[in-house]
Amino acid sequence: MLKYTLHKLLVAALVAVTVSFVAFMLLRVSGDLATALGGESARGEDIARLRAQLGLDRPILSQYWDWATRAAVGDFGRSFYYPEPVWTLLKERLPVTLTLACWGLVISLVIGIPLGVLAALRPNTLIDRVAMTLAVLGQALPTFWLGLLLIILFGLVLRWLPMSGTDTWQHFILPSFVLGYYSTPAVMRLTRSGMLEVLATDYIRTAYSKGLPHRTVLFKHALRNAVIPVVALASVQFGLMLSGSVVIETVFAMQGIGQLAWESISRQDFPVVQAVLLLVSMFYVWLTFASDLINAWLDPRIRTG
C-alpha cells in the first residue's frame, strides 16, 4: 500500500508541474503582457516601466522557475490588477466556490441517484427514457442559459429567490441547482448501470428468495453496492464543479474563484489565472488520488495489480 501511495504521489506531483508549466507558457505566448496590462492609455515608457517592474523582460524559463519555486511554498506572487497578493484573493474567494461546489454535488447526487435507481428498476421502459432525458437535459442546456431562465422564473416571476449575490443561503439555491443539474447525467448513468449489474447477481436473488421485502433488498443490499463507484465519481465531479463554477458565478454575481478566473483571464492578470489553474488542477489531483486510495483500500486487486 505504501509503494502504491508513493507512486500515486509522484504522479500527482508530475501533473502539478506539467499543468503549471503548460499554463505558464501558454499564457505568456498570448501577447505582450505589459502592453495588455498598461491598457490603451499607457505610453511606450509606461509599458517599458511595467515590463521591468514585473520582471517580464527576463527569459521566460527563468520567470517560470521563480514562479514555481515561490508557488511551491504557497507564494503565488501579487496580482497585476488587484493590489493584493494572489493568495489573499484566493482565500477571500474560495469559501464561496467551495460552498457552491458542495451544494452542487449534493444536488447532483440527490437527483442522479434516485433517477438512476428508477431507470434501473424499469430498464428500457418509458420511465427509463424519461429519467434519462431529464438527466441528459441538464448536460445539454448551457449552464448560463439555464441560470438566466431560473433567475427569471424564481427571481422575477415568482419572487421566491434572490437573483444575484452571496449574502444568504438562499442566494446559493439557484446556482447550486444549475451546477448540480449539469453533472447529474454521469451520476445517473453510473447508478443505473451499477444497479442493473447488482440486481442481476445471485445474492440479490437469494435475498428475494429469503422473503426480504423489496425495499430492504433494494436499498440495503443492492444500492449500497451499486453506489460505490458513484462515490469515486463524486470526487471527480467535485473537481468539475470547481472549474464549472466560472460561468455560474458570473451569471449569479458570486465572488468566487470562478468569477475571479473569468475576470483575470479578460484582464490578463496572469498570476491569478496561473494560481487558480494550479489550485483547481490540484483539487482534481488530490481528489483522484483520494479516490484511488479508497478504491485500493476497498479492492486489494487494485493495489497489487
Add this chain to the structure above:
Amino acid sequence: MRVTSHLRQFLGLSAIAALLALSGDPARAGKKNDTLLWLTEFEPPTYDFYAQTNREGVVLAKHVWDTLIERDLTTGEFKPHLASSVTFINPTTIEVKLRPGVKFHNGDLLTADDVVFTFNWQNDPQNTKVAARSRTDWVKNAEKVDTFTARLHLKEPFAAAMAFLESSVPIFPAAYTKAQGSEGMSRAPVGTGPYRVTEVVRGKQIVMERYKEYFGGVRGQAKIGKIVMRFVPEHNTQIAELMAGNADFIWRVPKDQAEKLKGRRGLHVTVGDTMRYGYLQFDITGRPGAAADPVRKLEVRQAIAHAVNRKAISQSLQGGGTVLDLTCYPSQVGCASKGAPKYDYNPPKAKQLLAKAGYPNGFDVDFYGYRDRQLAEAIMGDLAKVGIRAKLQWLQYAPLRDKVRKGEIPFNFMTWGSASISDVANSTGYFFMKGPDDTTQDAQLVELLKKAGAEVDVPKRLAMYDEAHALIARNAYWVPLWSYVYFYVMTDELRFQPTPDEIPHMYRASWK
C-alpha cells in the same frame, strides 16, 4: 459548458425575451428611499483613484473627489472648481489659488499642502502604486506659496494642462493619505466630492451618501441622497434585477438588449455618445517591417475613405454615434478644421481613385481588428463593393498594438477613448507625434503638433490644430469613422443626462 459568443448572445436575448414576456411591472424602492441602486460590471481593483485605470474607478472618482478645475458639462468651458483661479504665470508655471473653506469628508481643511502632496506623491518614483504616471508627470514638481496658493512647475510648456487638471488629477487629503497609504485610501476613500463613501464591501458594492457640507462649485449639490454601486458582471442578470425593481440604473447595455427594453413600462432607455471613436489606420512609413502595400498610395486611402458608408454602419449596427471627419472627438479642445476635406460615401469615386492608383480591379489586403467584429465585417463589405478584398485578421488588443508599433500591419481598425481627456493633445496630439503609435511619421505634422502642444495662447494653438487636421485629412492618414455610444437603462423615475466622457455624473441626476 462552453458555447460560442454568438450562441451565448442568442440565448441571452431569448432569455431576455422570456423575461419581458413573463415579468409584470416592477415595484421600485429607489425613489422612496432616496437611494439609487446602480449595477455595473466591474469592481475597480482598488478605490485609490491613482492606483487603477478601471472605468468604474474613474466614475467613482468624479463623485468622491474634486479637481482644481471642472468642465461645465453644458457649455464645455473650463471653470475653476476647487480652485478660485488657475493661471499660467509663465509657459511652465501654473499658479493655483484655492477656494477657502473646502473640507474633506474627514473634516480636514483643503489647503495648498494637499495640492502639493497630490502631485509630488504621484510623481515620486518610490510610489510604486501609481497606475498611470502620465496623469501627473507633465508636472516636474509642485510647491506651496501660502496656505491657499500652490505653484505647479511643468517640465515643458504643456497646453493641455487644463484638460488634464480637469479629468486626471483629483486632489487627495495629504495628512490622511500619508497616514493610511494607498491601501487605507482604498478601504475608506476620503475626498471633498459631492458624495462621501460610507461603506466598502469588497466584491459586492460601494455605498456613498450625499456630502452635506459639499461646497458645490461647478458640479453643484448632489440631489440624490444615497448611491449604491453593486457589481454584477452579467448584463442579463443586471436586466433581470432591473426588471424586478432591485436596481434603478444600468449602463453599457448591449444594443440588442436595450432595444428590447425600449417602451417597457417603468423603464427608460437612453443612448449617449461617448468620446471613444473608431478609425481606420494605415501604415505608410515604409519603416523596416512595413510592407510595400497599396495603402501607401494616397489615392487608395482616399478611395477607402469614400468606400465606407460610415453613417449607415454606425446607425444600423451601433444604434447611434456621430460620424467623424477628424482624428478626434468633436467636443475635445482643438478638434476643428475649416480646411480639412470631407470624404462622403461615394463608391463610384472610390473606384475611380483606385483605377488612378493602378488598381482598376481592386486588390487583396489583410485587415486587422480587435473589437466590434460586426462593424469590422460591415467595413469589409463596403470595401468589397469597390473591389478591395479585405481579409480579416482578428487579434487581441495587446498583440495587435504590438504589431502596429512594429510596422507589421498595413491596415487596421482601432478605437481610442482619449482617456476621457477633452483635449486633442490626447488624440491627434498623441498619434501623429512620432511616437510608437505614429504610423505616418510626417515630419511637418510632428513639428506642427509639437508647437501646438506647447502653445499656451489659445487662438494660436487652435489655429495650429486646425492646420494639422487639414494636413491629416488631405493625406487621408486615417479614416476617422464614428463615435461609440452607450445605452443606459433606468427606472423612469430617474432624471439622468448622459455625457460623452463615459462618466455617468450622478450628482447631476435627480428623481422625477
